[in-house]
Amino acid sequence: MVSATVVAPGPAPIRPSVQLPAWLEVAKPRLIPLLLATTLGGMALSGGGSLSARTIACTLVGGSLASAAAGVLNCLWEQDLDGRMQRTSRRALPSGRLAQRQAFALAIGLTLLSVVVLVFGVNPLAASLSLLGLCSYVLLYTALLKPRTSQNIVIGGVAGAIPPLVGAAAATGALGWSSWWLFCLVMLWTPAHFWALALLLKDDYRSVGIPMLPVVKGVLVTTRAISHYAWATVAFSLLGVLALPSGGLLYGLMVLPFNARLLQLSSQLRRDSENPQRAKAMFRWSIFYLFGICLLLLLARLPQAALLGPELLNVQRAMLPTLVG
Structure with missing residues (x-):
C-alpha cells in the first residue's frame, strides 16, 4: 500500500525510488518491520515467563513470510489498477517484470511455509491468527472494502492489527x-x-x-x-x-x-x-x-x-x- 515514490504536485518523494528484484518487490518488504514490531509488542504484553530464542525467531520468520505472501496476493489482485496509475505502473506485475503464474506460485509457497514454521515452531493458534491476518488483508481490505467505501481502512485495518495477537499467542498460547x-x-x-x-x-x-x-x-x-x-x-x-x-x-x-x-x-x-x-x-x-x-x-x-x-x-x-x- 506504500509505494516507492509519491507523485503529487508539491511534495517530495516519501522515500527514494529504488527498484527491487521483482520477486522481492511484490512481497512489499518495507511493510514487514512495523508488523514485526507490533508482534514483539504483543509478546511483551504477555505475563508469561521468558521466551526461548527459537520461539521468537519462528514467530518473526513465520510472520514475515505471511506478510510477504499477503503482499504478493495484493499485487496480483491490483495489477490492473496498478497499471493505470503513473505511480505504480512500473511495478513488477503491470510492467511485465514478473509473470502472474510466478507471483501466484510465490504467494502459495510463502503461505505454506509460513503455516509450517508457525505450527511446528510456535503453536497452531499463532499460525491460525497469522493466516487470518493474511486473508483479512487480501479479501476483506483489498478485494471487498478498498474499492467500495471511504471507510475501507477503518474496517480493513484489522489486518494490520492482528500481529500483536500473534505475538501474544506465541508467548502464552492464549489471548x-x-x-x-x-x-x-x-x-x-x-x-x-x-x-x-x-x-x-x-x-x-x-x-x-x-x-x-x-x-x-x-x-x-x-x-x-x-x-x-x-x-x-x-x-x-x-x-x-x-x-x-x-x-x-x-x-x-x-x-x-x-x-x-x-x-x-x-x-x-x-x-x-x-x-x-x-x-x-x-x-x-x-x-x-x-x-x-x-x-x-x-x-x-x-x-x-x-x-x-x-x-x-x-x-x-x-x-x-x-x-x-
Missing part, C-alpha cells in the same frame, strides 16, 4: 485482554496513519476511482478525521499502563512525548490542510510513533523498569517548578 488492547490501539492508529498518506496520493486514487476519504469527502474532512483518530490513539495508548504486567509506570512516563508530538502534528495538519509537507510529516511520525510504542512495551518489561519508573517520576516532579517558572 489476554492486554493483547486485545494493543490490537485496538493499532486499529485506532491506522486511519490517521493511512489517511495522511492518502492526502499525498489523492490524485492517483481519484484517477482510478478508488474512494479514499480525501477523494470522497475532501481534504478538510480528512484532516479533521485524522485529528480525531490521533486523539483517540493518544487516549487509548495510556491504557498501556494497566495492560503491562510490570513496568507500566515507566511506559506511562515515556509515552507522553510520543503522544504530544502526534497531537502536535495532527493539529498542524488540520490548520494547514493544503500543505503536503504537513501530511508527509504526520505520515512519517505515525510510523515512528508505533515503533516507539512497541519499543516502550519491550523496555517496560526489563527487570530494571520497576525501579527506573519511580526515579523518572521524581525527576519529573523536580523539573516541574522550573518548567512552570
Whole structure:
C-alpha cells in the first residue's frame, strides 16, 4: 500500500525510488518491520515467563513470510489498477517484470511455509491468527472494502492489527485482554496513519476511482478525521499502563512525548490542510510513533523498569517548578 515514490504536485518523494528484484518487490518488504514490531509488542504484553530464542525467531520468520505472501496476493489482485496509475505502473506485475503464474506460485509457497514454521515452531493458534491476518488483508481490505467505501481502512485495518495477537499467542498460547488492547490501539492508529498518506496520493486514487476519504469527502474532512483518530490513539495508548504486567509506570512516563508530538502534528495538519509537507510529516511520525510504542512495551518489561519508573517520576516532579517558572 506504500509505494516507492509519491507523485503529487508539491511534495517530495516519501522515500527514494529504488527498484527491487521483482520477486522481492511484490512481497512489499518495507511493510514487514512495523508488523514485526507490533508482534514483539504483543509478546511483551504477555505475563508469561521468558521466551526461548527459537520461539521468537519462528514467530518473526513465520510472520514475515505471511506478510510477504499477503503482499504478493495484493499485487496480483491490483495489477490492473496498478497499471493505470503513473505511480505504480512500473511495478513488477503491470510492467511485465514478473509473470502472474510466478507471483501466484510465490504467494502459495510463502503461505505454506509460513503455516509450517508457525505450527511446528510456535503453536497452531499463532499460525491460525497469522493466516487470518493474511486473508483479512487480501479479501476483506483489498478485494471487498478498498474499492467500495471511504471507510475501507477503518474496517480493513484489522489486518494490520492482528500481529500483536500473534505475538501474544506465541508467548502464552492464549489471548489476554492486554493483547486485545494493543490490537485496538493499532486499529485506532491506522486511519490517521493511512489517511495522511492518502492526502499525498489523492490524485492517483481519484484517477482510478478508488474512494479514499480525501477523494470522497475532501481534504478538510480528512484532516479533521485524522485529528480525531490521533486523539483517540493518544487516549487509548495510556491504557498501556494497566495492560503491562510490570513496568507500566515507566511506559506511562515515556509515552507522553510520543503522544504530544502526534497531537502536535495532527493539529498542524488540520490548520494547514493544503500543505503536503504537513501530511508527509504526520505520515512519517505515525510510523515512528508505533515503533516507539512497541519499543516502550519491550523496555517496560526489563527487570530494571520497576525501579527506573519511580526515579523518572521524581525527576519529573523536580523539573516541574522550573518548567512552570
